[in-house]
Each structure stands twice: as structure tokens, then as C-alpha cells.
Amino acid sequence: MSANALMSLGIRAMNANYAALQATGHNIANANTEGYSRQSVVLETNGGQFTGAGFFGKGVNVATVQRAHSEFLTREAATSKSVAAADEARSAQLTQLEKVFPLGEAGLGYAASQMFNALVDVANKPSDTSSRQVVLARAGEFASKLATAGGQIETLQRGVTEELKASVTQANMLATRVAELNQRIASATGSGQTPNDLLDQRDQAISELSAYVQVTRIDAGDGTVSLFVGGGQKLVLAGQATPLVTVPDSYDATKLQLGVNDSGSLRMLSQELLTGGSIAGLMRFQNEDLVAARNQLGQLAAAVAGSVNRQQALGLDGSQPPGSGAPLLAVGAPRVLPASGNSGGGNVSISVAEPTELQASDYELLADPSLPAGSYTLTRLSDGSTQTVSNGSVVDGMRITIGAPAPAANDRFLLQPVAMAAVSASLAMENTRGLAAASPVAATFDVDNIGTASVSALSATAVNGAAAPLTATLTFTDDVGSYSWELRDASNALVRSGTGSWSAGNPIRSDAWTPATPAQRYDWALELNGVPRSGDVLTVGATPFPASDNGNARAMMALGEAGLVGQRTVGGTVVPGASVTDAYANMLAEIGVRVQGAELAAQQSATIADQADADLQSKVGVNLDEEAARLIQFQQSYQAAAKMLQVAQSLFDTLLQAAG
Known part of the structure; x- marks a missing residue:
């Protein structure tokens, strides 16, 4: 073996260790680079040379530079990051929605209670102007809170719209970035070596893209990857990106839905197929949470305003002469x-x-x-x-x-x-005389009655504008509630008569006498306290002094505890709704459940995402302590290789001297 062989060994060893030092330095330089994967030099022996004395090694070769990579952990980290982003986006929006419905005295339930409670003073002093003014003020406050809450919901919708547009723009930029890297990677892969830094950049771009929309990744043999969204719609195919687009909702242009623009052909993406990414979280909030909150608020507004205005119309206002009450509240x-x-x-x-x-x-x-x-x-x-x-x-x-x-x-x-009921809510009345405190009908008992019956409540239930006002006379025929009734006109002529039966807790209703064509100007419902006796006489007719009557004010006051919101008829049976305060409490409870559920989901998915990222980093991340140890190792190896060259040079010099 000549000195040249030893020199060749030394040169190869120096080159190999220099390459290892270079890779280690690259790792140290990129220790804090997002998405960087640790790289290492792969060495292989240069084979052996046969001699009569055996095979002598010919040194080392640098085979390639490889990166630490786990396809499974990379996919898991991207998927968990996508789910966490969706949960976080929805949770953040729900937290804002919760602020629309405050508790305590700032809430709608309290404002509604104050409006109905103000009617107590009107019932006590029907003609008192200040009491009437307080009712209008409280009704105005209730309407204002409705409109404010409705406006805040619309503001949230506009915010979601802007966030969706911005998120789609960012997602498209990242998808284009992946397509560009696909092209560069495919070109570099043709050289027979893997472009590690480009692969890291592509994985990082896909990870960032997953935070906006969850993608399905398929790797191709030429080194490119294809990305699909929404159950199979292509987003990136080799070097071509298909842009996401926001499309106005088919019904409501103020809302946005998501689609892809495939060479001019629009393909919509169903919300159910968008399972991850902040876009999916925003879409779910817009299409489910915001719709539910808007409708619950509108249901309360429409039920209260409709019921109050209907009762207003059944009463007599304070004008001269008295007229039917005009609407108190207006809603969309x-x-x-x-x-x-x-x-x-x-x-x-x-x-x-x-x-x-x-x-x-x-x-x-x-x-x-x-x-x-x-x-x-x-x-x-x-x-x-x-x-x-x-x-x-x-x-x-x-x-x-x-x-x-x-x-x-x-x-x-x-x-x-x-x-749209709440967002347009307002006070529809300004004149205090417009408040219809008086009932159009009043009951009187004959002075010769011997029973203990008295009026518990009497209120109009319907108005028939085409009918003439009639007076009803009820004569009890026994001690258990049976009675006969007569309807007479202004000339005391008999119009209609019949019989009925009263029992405690069940009102006497005039509409039961004429269910098809009411013959009275007003239908009414009468509730009694005590017990009538046989021969007792009760007369129901037009209120003689409307200015001092409080019958309709009491009926409006009773609406505060009535089941106004969400009444249903199931199988012919009426299921009572909730009172205004209960309905608002139910609304708060449902939104609270949504917020807590979203927060819990966001915390859990964030923990899973952090763990998945930690697992990935433990596999591919740079440990500076390890790199420092390798730096010393390869430095020593490089120095040893240099010593080998020094020895080879010395041997060569000795040969020259001997030959000389």
C-alpha cells in the first residue's frame, strides 16, 4: 500500500467530517426556525481493495444528507392543529356573543319586569299622567335593549364576514405557496437527492394552512403532494392551486358560505364537511350559534310586543272620547x-x-x-x-x-x-293618553245578591268591529254555578239567550256563547271570587266611566307572569310557553352552555395539539446540547483525519529521501 492510499483515506475522512460539521452547523443555525427538521449526514464505506493479504478499506463516502422526519407525526400535528383552530375560533366568537345578553339590571329580563311592574301604579291611578309616563319610559327602555342586542348580533355577523374573507385570503396564499414548493421539489428530486429544506418549508406551509382549513394530504411519487378539502374537492394538485372563494349565502347576502373556484366552475363546500380550521369554526358560529341567538331574541321581542299590543287594542285609552288602544311597541x-x-x-x-x-x-x-x-x-x-x-x-x-x-x-x-324582530324594536307611542288602561266592559252585581261572588278579573278577549255593543245578564239558577244568560241591545231588546255553568278557576267567556259569529262589540272573560247563590244576578256591559277604570291595565300587568314565549299545541293540547323573565333566563342558559362547551372543546383540542406538536418536535426538532456534543465529536474526527494526512505526507517525504 502506497502513501497515496493513506492520503486518499485522509482526504475522504476530512471531507466526510467536514460535511458532518456543516450539517451540524446548519442545525444549530436553524434551531429556532419554525418548521425546521434536524438534518444529518449519512456516511458509507468506500468499499475495499483486494490484495494478497486481504481487503484494505478505501475510506468513507458521503451518501446523502437526510432530515429527521415522521410522516405520521407530521400528519397528526397538522390535523390536531386544525381541530384546535376551529374550536378556538368558535369559542372566541361565542364569548363575544355572551356579552350581548348581560345579567342583572342590565339584562332584558329585568327591563321587561320593570315595564310590567310600572303598570301597577297605572292600575292604582288610571288617570295619573306621571304613572302613565313611567310605563312609556320603561317600555322604551325595554325596546331600546332589544334593539341594542339585535344590533350587536348584526355587528357580530359583519365581523364574522370580514374574518372569513381574511382567512380565505390567507389560506389561498398558503395553498399557492404549497403548489410553488411542489414544483421546486419535483425539479430537485430529479437529481436523485431530497431537497430537505424545501420539504420542511412545504410541511410548514401545510401546517399553517391547516390552521385555516383542514386538508387531506396525498403524496405522489414525484415528490409532490396533493391537498383536498371538504370531502374531496381539490385545493392543491401538483403545481396547481385551486382557490377558495367566499360566496354570498343563497338566501341572505349578508352571510358568507365557502366554495372552490375550479377553473371558473364554482363548487360549494358543505359546512358538515369542514371539520377543522378557523374557517370551519367561523362557519359553524355563523350558521348555528348566531342564528339560534338571533331567533331566540326575536322570539322574545315578537311575543312580548305582539301580546302587549293585542291587549292594548282590547282596552280603552285616555282620550276623549275613549278609543281602542294603539300599539305600544314596534318590532321588525x-x-x-x-x-x-x-x-x-x-x-x-x-x-x-x-x-x-x-x-x-x-x-x-x-x-x-x-x-x-x-x-x-x-x-x-x-x-x-x-x-x-x-x-x-x-x-x-x-x-x-x-x-x-x-x-x-x-x-x-x-x-x-x-x-329581524329585535333589531328594529322601538317604542311606538309617545302620548301618555294613548295607554289603554280601561277595560271596555265592566261587571256589576245586583244589590239583592245573597252569595259571596265578586269579580276577580274581567278583561276583553277579542273585538268585533262589525257588531253592536250588547249587555249580558247572568242569573244563577242554583248554588253550584249553573246560570242562564241573555244578551240585550241598547233598546233592551233580547238578542240571544242560553245557559251555562261556572266552576272555581274556570272563567266565564262570552265567546263560548257565540263561537261562530260574536254578537257583542267585545268578547270578554270573567273570573269570580267567592261562590254565587241561586238567584244572584250579574250584569256585564260597557264600562260607564273609562277614565277611572283599570281593567285593561290589570290585564296588561298580568302579561308579565303569563307564558307568552314559545307556546305550542301538541296533539290538540296547549303547552304553555315561558314568561318573559323565564324566556330570557332560558336564553342565557342555552348560550352559557354553548360557551362552556366551546371553551372546554377549545382547551381539550389545544392540549391535544400541543402534545402532538411536542411529539413531533421530539422526533425532528434540534437539541442544542446534542448538536454541541456532535460538533466536538466531528471536530475531533476532522483533526484526526488531518493528522492522517500529516502522517501520509511524512511517509511520502521519507520515500523521496530514500529514493534520492
Whole structure:
């Protein structure tokens, strides 16, 4: 073996250790670079040379530079990061939504209670102007809080819209970055070596992209990766990125939905298929949480305003002569939004038939071609229940009107009976005399009555503008509540008569006598205290002195404890709704549950994401202590290789001297 062989060994050893030192230095330099994976030099022997005395090694070769990488851990870290981003985005928005509904004296429940409580003073002093002014002030405060809450919900919607646009822009930039890196990686891979730094940059870009939208990754043989979203829609295919786009909702242009623009062809992405990323969290908040809150608030506003205004209309105001009460509160009207893809110009509208039965939900009306003409499928979106309706159908307190032209086959309409009620709430009355404190009907007992019966409550229940005012006379025929009744006009002529029966806890209702065509100006309901005796006479007629009567003020005051919100009829049985304060408390409870659930989910998913990232870093991250130890190791090896060259040079010099 010549000195040249030893020198060749030394040179190869120096080159190998220099490469190792270079890789170690690169690791140290990028220890704090986001997404960087530790690199190491792979060495291999240069083979052996056969001699009669055996095989002598020819040194070392640098085979490649490889990066520490785990495909499984990389995917897990990206997926868990995507889920955590979705939960965090929704939780942050729900925290803002919770602030829309304050507790205590700042809340809607307290404002409603104050409005109804103010009617106590009006009931005690019906003609007192200051008491009436307090009622208007409290009603104005209640309406103002409704409008403020509704406006804050709309502000949240605008904020979500802007965040969605910004998130989609960032996601598209990252998708384009991945496509560009795909091209560079494919070109570099053709050299036979892996471009480690480019691979790190691509993995980091995919990780950042996952924070906006969860992607499915498929690796190709040429080193490129393809990314898919929403159940299979391509986002990145080799060197081509398909941009995400925000699209106005098919019903409501103030809301955004997500799609992909595939060479000019728009393909929508269903929210159910977006399982991760901040975009998915924002979409869920917009389409579920915000809709539920808006409808619950609107349900409360429409139920209270509708009930109060209806009772107002049944009373007599303080003007001269007294007239029927005008509306006290105003709220936003129900609305119908046609789908943007409808082929026809169907005329569909809705109105409130019974405010206490309105539900906190939107509805979708479909012109189903499988149904007979004039029939439509109505879906309550809050629970997915469906039923068949037609023109004039009353569902959940709303009346559906379908005029000409009729909707074309497969046309869809979004019905919103309560969604816009709160945002437009206001006080509709300014004149204190407009408050209808007086009941239009009054009851008197004959002075010769021997029973203990007295009036517990008497209020009008309906008004028939086409009828003449009649006086009702009830004569009890026994001691257990049986009576005969007569209706007489102003000339005392008999109009109608009949019999009935009273029992404690059940009011006497005049509409039960004339269910089809009421003959009175007002229908009324009378509740008694005590027990009437046979021969007792009770007369119900027009209120003689409206200015001092408090019957309707008491009826309005009673609305504060009545089940006004969310009444339902199930199988012919009326299920009472909640009072105003209970309805607000239920709203707070539901939002609180959503907030707590979102916060818990965000905490759990963040913990999982942090653990997945820690597992990945333990595999691919740079440990400076380890790199410092390797630096010393390779330095010593390099110095030893240099010594080998020195020895080879000395041997060569000795040979030259001997030959000389």
C-alpha cells in the first residue's frame, strides 16, 4: 500500500467530517426556525481493495444528507392543529356573543319586569299622567335593549364576514405557496437527492394552512403532494392551486358560505364537511350559534310586543272620547328570502297569526314537485321537522300566504318570522293618553245578591268591529254555578239567550256563547271570587266611566307572569310557553352552555395539539446540547483525519529521501 492510499483515506475522512460539521452547523443555525427538521449526514464505506493479504478499506463516502422526519407525526400535528383552530375560533366568537345578553339590571329580563311592574301604579291611578309616563319610559327602555342586542348580533355577523374573507385570503396564499414548493421539489428530486429544506418549508406551509382549513394530504411519487378539502374537492394538485372563494349565502347576502373556484366552475363546500380550521369554526358560529341567538331574541321581542299590543287594542285609552288602544311597541316584521337559484318569481309572504306561538327558528319552504299543486314542504330548520302546507296555513304562530305567481317547481324560500324582530324594536307611542288602561266592559252585581261572588278579573278577549255593543245578564239558577244568560241591545231588546255553568278557576267567556259569529262589540272573560247563590244576578256591559277604570291595565300587568314565549299545541293540547323573565333566563342558559362547551372543546383540542406538536418536535426538532456534543465529536474526527494526512505526507517525504 502506497502513501497515496493513506492520503486518499485522509482526504475522504476530512471531507466526510467536514460535511458532518456543516450539517451540524446548519442545525444549530436553524434551531429556532419554525418548521425546521434536524438534518444529518449519512456516511458509507468506500468499499475495499483486494490484495494478497486481504481487503484494505478505501475510506468513507458521503451518501446523502437526510432530515429527521415522521410522516405520521407530521400528519397528526397538522390535523390536531386544525381541530384546535376551529374550536378556538368558535369559542372566541361565542364569548363575544355572551356579552350581548348581560345579567342583572342590565339584562332584558329585568327591563321587561320593570315595564310590567310600572303598570301597577297605572292600575292604582288610571288617570295619573306621571304613572302613565313611567310605563312609556320603561317600555322604551325595554325596546331600546332589544334593539341594542339585535344590533350587536348584526355587528357580530359583519365581523364574522370580514374574518372569513381574511382567512380565505390567507389560506389561498398558503395553498399557492404549497403548489410553488411542489414544483421546486419535483425539479430537485430529479437529481436523485431530497431537497430537505424545501420539504420542511412545504410541511410548514401545510401546517399553517391547516390552521385555516383542514386538508387531506396525498403524496405522489414525484415528490409532490396533493391537498383536498371538504370531502374531496381539490385545493392543491401538483403545481396547481385551486382557490377558495367566499360566496354570498343563497338566501341572505349578508352571510358568507365557502366554495372552490375550479377553473371558473364554482363548487360549494358543505359546512358538515369542514371539520377543522378557523374557517370551519367561523362557519359553524355563523350558521348555528348566531342564528339560534338571533331567533331566540326575536322570539322574545315578537311575543312580548305582539301580546302587549293585542291587549292594548282590547282596552280603552285616555282620550276623549275613549278609543281602542294603539300599539305600544314596534318590532321588525317577518320576512321571506327567496333562494338566489329560484327559477320563478313566486309570491310568498308570512305574517304573525299568534305571537305567543312563534318559535325561535327559521323555516325553509320548498315547492316540491312530488306534491299536488298548491302544496309545499315546510321544514323547521331548528330541528329538521317537516310538514305539508298550503296557502293560508298557520304553523307555529305564523300564517303563510302564497299568491300569484305561484313558486316554480323546486323553488325554495327562507321564512324568518322572528329573526329581524329585535333589531328594529322601538317604542311606538309617545302620548301618555294613548295607554289603554280601561277595560271596555265592566261587571256589576245586583244589590239583592245573597252569595259571596265578586269579580276577580274581567278583561276583553277579542273585538268585533262589525257588531253592536250588547249587555249580558247572568242569573244563577242554583248554588253550584249553573246560570242562564241573555244578551240585550241598547233598546233592551233580547238578542240571544242560553245557559251555562261556572266552576272555581274556570272563567266565564262570552265567546263560548257565540263561537261562530260574536254578537257583542267585545268578547270578554270573567273570573269570580267567592261562590254565587241561586238567584244572584250579574250584569256585564260597557264600562260607564273609562277614565277611572283599570281593567285593561290589570290585564296588561298580568302579561308579565303569563307564558307568552314559545307556546305550542301538541296533539290538540296547549303547552304553555315561558314568561318573559323565564324566556330570557332560558336564553342565557342555552348560550352559557354553548360557551362552556366551546371553551372546554377549545382547551381539550389545544392540549391535544400541543402534545402532538411536542411529539413531533421530539422526533425532528434540534437539541442544542446534542448538536454541541456532535460538533466536538466531528471536530475531533476532522483533526484526526488531518493528522492522517500529516502522517501520509511524512511517509511520502521519507520515500523521496530514500529514493534520492
